[in-house]
Amino acid sequence: MGQWSQALVLLAFIQFSVVAAFTDVLDSTALLSLKANWMNVPSSWVGSDPCGDLWVGIECNNSRVIAIILSNMNLTGQLSGDIGAFSELQNLDLSFNTNMTGILPQEIGSLKNLQTLSLMGCGFTGPIPSTIGSLQQLISISLNSNKFIGQIPNSIGNLSNLYYLDLTDNQLEGPIPVSDGNGTKSGLDMLLKTRHFHLGNNKLSGTIPPKLFNPNMNLIHVLFDSNNLDGSIPSTLGLVQTLQMVRFDRNSLSGLPSNLNNLTNVIELSLSNNNLSGLMANLTGMNSLNYLDMSNNSFTVSDVPPWIASLPLLTTLMMENTQLQGQVPVDLFSLPDLKKVVLRNNHFNGTLDISNTNSNRLQLIDLRNNSISNVAQIPGGNITLLLEGNMVCDKTDQVTKSYCTASSPNSSYFPPPNNCMQISCNSDQVTSPNCKCTYPYKGIIVFRGLASFDLGNTTYYAKLAKSLMETLQSSALPVDSVSLSNPTVDSFGNIELSLEVFPFGQECFNQTAITMVGFALNNLSFDPPRSFGPFYLIAYTYGNCAAALNKSSRTSNGIIIGVAVGGSVLLLLVVLAVVYAFHQKKIAERASEQNNPFAHWDQNMGNGSAPQLQAAKRFSFEELKKYTNNFSEANSIGSGGYGKVYQGTLPTGQLIAIKRAQSDSMQGGLEFKTEIELLSRVHHKNLVSLLGFCFEQGEQMLVYEYIPNGTLMGSVSGKSGIRLDWMGRLKVTLGAARGLVYLHEHANPPIIHRDIKSNNILLDESFNAKVADFGLSKSEFDGERNSITTQVKGTLGYLDPEYYMTQQLTKKSDVYSFGVVMLELITARKPIQQGKYIVIEVRKAINKSKDLYNLHEILDPFIGMGKNLEGLEEFVDLAMRCVADSGDKRPTMDEVVKEIENIMKLSGMNLSADSEPTTANYYEASKSNSHHPSSNDVFGYSGSFPPSSIEPM
CATH class of the missing domain: 1.10.510.10 (Transferase(Phosphotransferase) domain 1)
Incomplete structure (x- = not known):
């Protein structure tokens, strides 16, 4: 070993020995290992004493790491098995790091003291490890908006202290897990303390097990929307008296229990877009119900059920395409809080009489595509009435034409007036409501509860923003103001709002504040104010302002041992020199290949010449492997006799679709070249564009633009x-x-x-x-x-x-x-x-x-x-x-x-x-x-x- 090498080893040993006096050896080693595998770690992560050096996002107690909170830090990499070393860890929050990919390691089950696990909005793939069921202290699990596959582990049923379970927006499949009754297999039915089942937007299939629900549960939210569930909703659901929100919309359910009306505390009930048939369930007695959606089902043809008019707090009634007939009952409009009635695509006839309107809040009556022949009275006030597609529209002398022309409900959002017109900010800054040029924390808040929302009411969003502001300030965060805007309804029936959180006293948040804002919002999401309903955050990557601010404001923690620091710097320089040389070699190789991009083109391809391309790019196998997370099943979006199609993401953020041929369906080289040449020269807005191809390592792949709304x-x-x-x-x-x-x-x-x-x-x-x-x-x-x-x-x-x-x-x-x-x-x-x-x-x-x-x-x-x-x-x-x-x-x-x-x-x-x-x-x-x-x-x-x-x- 050379003199320099011996010196570096000695210095490293001295430095490590000093670390042991501050941060627990195992915790320090594990954090250094995680750091080595991640890119874009916080700028404060220097030295080897995370607790003593006050690493951003790391909270310690008596030299032990008890919290890793790195929300929205643009971390890139994978979560290795080193995470299992933090035996005292209580909070793990890596949310909104979209480049945090790979599988969730089995070692996660070693965190015996973990209370909150928040990995929402990342890129994790593979199955949820069954070892998660050994975390007996867990209170909250937020794994939503990832790419998890496979079945929900039965072992989650072992988490007797679990309050919040959110697995929304993944690719989980198979049946809903329940226990077997003899103690050998757990299930979700054992989660008696859990208040939230958020399992929507997955691929869960099969019938809903009757055992899933029992009267000893404390559930308030049961959200199974947008899955592949079939059969009937079990009557045991009606035994859970604590329920406030029930969503089974967008499944293939065919039957309803007769005891739904036992759920007297339910505020929102959404059963739309299923295969429900027979008579509509009687909901008499659901006196807390605000929002009811039964649309797009195949109920037996009938008149409007009389019990609807007996729901005292009903604000929104959605019964589009539900086989309703006869006259629209007059007493329906006497409900005092009614805002919105959507009864389009039914078989209503006769005369529409809304003279009995008893609500000053009524905004919309949508009766398009029925057979109504007369209107007794034109509504006054701000009521929007839509009658297009009814016979009454042929009698223009009886009804104003505006009710019979194609139009959309008035749900326009009008932003509050801009009182900062004289303020001039940089192009990448945003003016806060308090007229300050800042770099706000941005994201989308997705609200899964619709009962209290009024899309056109700016005052309502101001109220929500104020509530969020108070929550963040109560956490002692440097927040100046909060803005909510641009409400939209996504394809799953949720309401999305653009969120901006503005920093107080400075242009931007430092890295500590970034992590804490995300952590505060994440924690609020699993126990939201009643006026909010369930929601979750999709945060955007925060800009470079934070890194610059941390760099300029960070103070030195002193030199613990000068030799150790000097040794670390020297060691780092040596490593960087090696990395730089390797990187330069790769750049040179890549440049050479770019000058002759088909130098390795298989000479057995017909005439042996490279394809004549006009727009397509040649991708390497390694590039496409990286863009698709190693061609993971989570990125697979289809298959056929030729092979599979994978979704990928270019470094620019552009989504792509990669068609990868399997060996037994590959074309001959000449045919593959001809197809590429043909595709590279067709360019029209109504043709899918070929972006490139890969022909190496025995692979034939075509790279297309990704088209989001399918076929x-x-x-x-x-x-x-x-x-x-x-x-x-x-x-x-x-x-x-x-x-x-x-x-x-x-x-x-x-x-x-x-x-x-x-x-x-x-x-x-x-x-x-x-x-x-x-x-x-x-x-x-x-x-x-x-x-x-x-x-x-x-x-x-x-x-x-x-x-x-x-x-x-x-x-x-x-x-x-x-x-x-x-x-x-x-x-x-x-x-x-x-x-x-x-x-x-x-x-x-x-x-x-x-x-x-x-x-x-x-x-x-x-x-x-x-x-x-x-x-x-x-x-x-x-x-x-x-x-x-x-x-x-x-x-x-x-x-x-x-x-x-x-x-x-x-x-x-x-x-x-x-x-x-x-x-x-x-x-x-x-x-x-x-x-x-x-x-x-x-x-x-x-x-x-x-x-x-x-x-x-």
Whole structure:
């Protein structure tokens, strides 16, 4: 060993020996190990005595670490098994570090004194370790908004002191765990002290075990919304008298217990978007109920249940599409606190009489798409009445036209006036309500309780902000003011508010304040004020201001041992020199590879030349591995015969979708190169963009832009949680058609897609259509030919029969497939369903002498409840021409676009050739899971199947 090496070892030993006098040896070693594996640790993490050197986020007592609170610090890395060394740890909060990834180690079960575990808003994957059930002191578990998979561990039932359980917004699946009764298996039914079951937005399946609930429980919140639960809600739920909020919306439940009305303390009951049938449960006696949502179920056709008018505190009634009929009862509007009544898409008729309105708070009555023939009295005050789609709207002499025109409920948010107009701040600063230029702590607060919310009431948000401000100040935090703004309703029925917390006495929060603000809000979330209801925070990464402030304000803790410090610095310099040399070598290698990006391209690929790319980038295998968390199951968003599709995130934050072929479905090298070259030169707003590819280490991967709202198939079937209305479907049809026109007429050379289907049409954040998956596409290299002789490929049900019989591929083959998609759009049926072919079924049903061509029985009921479907007949005519047996009788895609535009004009939509129409709407379907469509949906990146195959439905 050299002289320098010996000196460094000696200095390190001296330094470590000094540490032992301040921070417990095991705790110090574990923290240093965590630090070595994390990036972006707080700037105060210097030296080797975390307790004595006052490391930000580390709280100690008698040399032992009792709290690690590092919320929203932009930490990057994984939580190693070293975490199990902190035997005295009471609070662990790593929330909102989105780059904190990997699995949660089994060693978490060694933290026997842990009371709060808060890992919300990180990127953790894999299963929740069963060892978590050994943490007998746990009071709060917040693992929401991660990517956990697998089943909920039964061992959680061992946590006898647990108060708060939040596993929302993950990818947990399987049944709800309950005990077996003989002591060998625990379950959630054993959590008698727990007040909160927050398990929504996962993939939980199966029936709800009756054993889950019992009268000895103290639950106030039962939130199982947006899962895959089926069967009936057990009657044991009615035994939990303490319940205040119940959400089972967005599942596949089919039955309700008769004793729901035993829940006399429930404020909010949401059972919408299920498969509930039979008579609606009698809720007489639920005198605390504020918010009731039974929408989008299949109850037995009936009049409005009389018990609704007996709910004294009801503010919001949501019963859209629930088979209600008859006249709207007059006494319904006599409820004193009623604000909002939504009864659209039912079968109400007769005269609407709201003269008995007894509420000064009533804001909205939505009765669109019913059969009301008269209105007894026009409402006064600020009531918004929506009657579009009723017979009364044909009698313009009896009702003001404004009630019969397409409109949305008035829920506009008007921000408070800006009283700081004269204040000039830097571009990256925000003016606080007290007119100070600052860098606020920002995030989104997601409220899961809707009973008390008034989206258009600015005063209400000011009240919430004041309450939050008081909470933060009571924690002695340097907070100047709090602002809440921009209320929206997400696809899961929750209300989101933008949060800004402004620092007091300085431009920005230091790192200690950042961690404490997050910790305070996290703790408030599991015991919120009654006026708030349950909520959780999604915090944004705080800027560089905090690091700079900490650097300038941090005082020296003195030199404990000069030699030790000097040795540490020297050791650090040596390590940095090695790292720098290694880094420079990697940069040089990367630069060389960039100059010749296909230097390692497999020479067996046809002619051996690198692909001629116009826009796509070559990604390395290691890059894509990093962007997808090592191709983890948590990042998998679909699969098919070709392999899997993974969601990834580029360093810029852009989401991507990576199609990774499995070995037995890889194309030949020449075919793969041809596909990349083809995709790299098609650019249109209605086509999914190829961002790059990977061809190394025996891999074939294509990297696409990520399209958030899934496939058209997912929307049509309802799996994506979104249902398009008639206008929305026209908009999608036009967008997809425009994309095909670009391929057929404007690409050079023209391209035949060859696999048009609803699963290959994606919907972006604005529900614009994007055609995807060009794995089977063919180029028309000879402009004089009208067809290409080629092996038949495609998807059964969408496949052009003329192409199938003759093997002559033409642009009209795409037209045929597009016609099938059009029929799928209006019927919500698969092309081949129960042995019946959609084209034949529509042909048999059409009777042009009857209304809507006699297609009432075959139309998707969600398309508009049979009303206001202007242009439907013309749409059907066009679709049937597209699926003509002979290609000569089919229109071109250019002609299809023009006809769809005419249909949309007939329907009253404004559009131009250069922009998508903007008046289409969508509404929530009967099922939804996660912030994404079904994982089986594959997001349309379904890829090319084995070259010799025809893809089945």
